[in-house]
Amino acid sequence: MATIRGCNLPEDLFYNIEKHVWAKTLDGGVLRVGMTSVAGKLAGGKLNAVTVKAKNIGQEIKQAKSLATVESSKFVGPVPIPVSGIVLRANEKLAADPNIAISDPYGEGWIAEIQPTAWDAEQGALVSGADGVAKYQAKLEAENISCD
């Protein structure tokens, strides 16, 4: 667990630091994915909705394409998928309380589970571990982003 500029960034996750999304490996090669605490900060304020397009369940989404959308009073935009994968399921808890994506982004607030389709080829685009968190920190410092 690391806290960088007020942003909680666990070292055991894979991050796409450009898109502010994370991935975690589960049993069977499944990935659980979500948005980072930084994304929550950038979305700003209270979320009105976090939505995975229903027709995408069971479909493959290519890396960096839209996995879900986030709506707040200040922001609307996509949650890009960290790596290409087939969407297995969306987190149904988000419908009742989209703000868990901010209050507990790596726990209850995960967004979807996917079966990656090009993990070996694409994981190089993600960072992880202490080194990954350091790279994320450098980006936050360069762009003067803080979660405080």
Next chain:
Amino acid sequence: MADDKVMIVMTSGPDTPHRCATPFFFATLAASMDYDVTMFFTIDGTVLLKKGVADTVFPKPGAKPVGEFLRGALEAGVKFLACTASTELNDIDLNDLIPEVKMVGGATMWQIAEECKTVMTF
């Protein structure tokens, strides 16, 4: 992998500020869902495309101007088309419009509508 086409027909303008942010928000949202999104501006909507105008229109006093919603839509990849006849209606010089908008006739609107899965009007 934008798949389905959708279109928002925007007829609201500076005279009804509280009607001017949501259409851009919905367009940005649709683009974020990987829809291929066109906004077609006609009647008063075209006035919002005059340079500088959208930044003077506030849907809610003290909140951000329509210009920010408009730029958000453009950045998300929403295409802007405007009805040539509406520029006449509003005495708009084409040189006064933001460069991102493409002028078309009403027939183009009908053809795009036919290709779209959803057409929404504001």
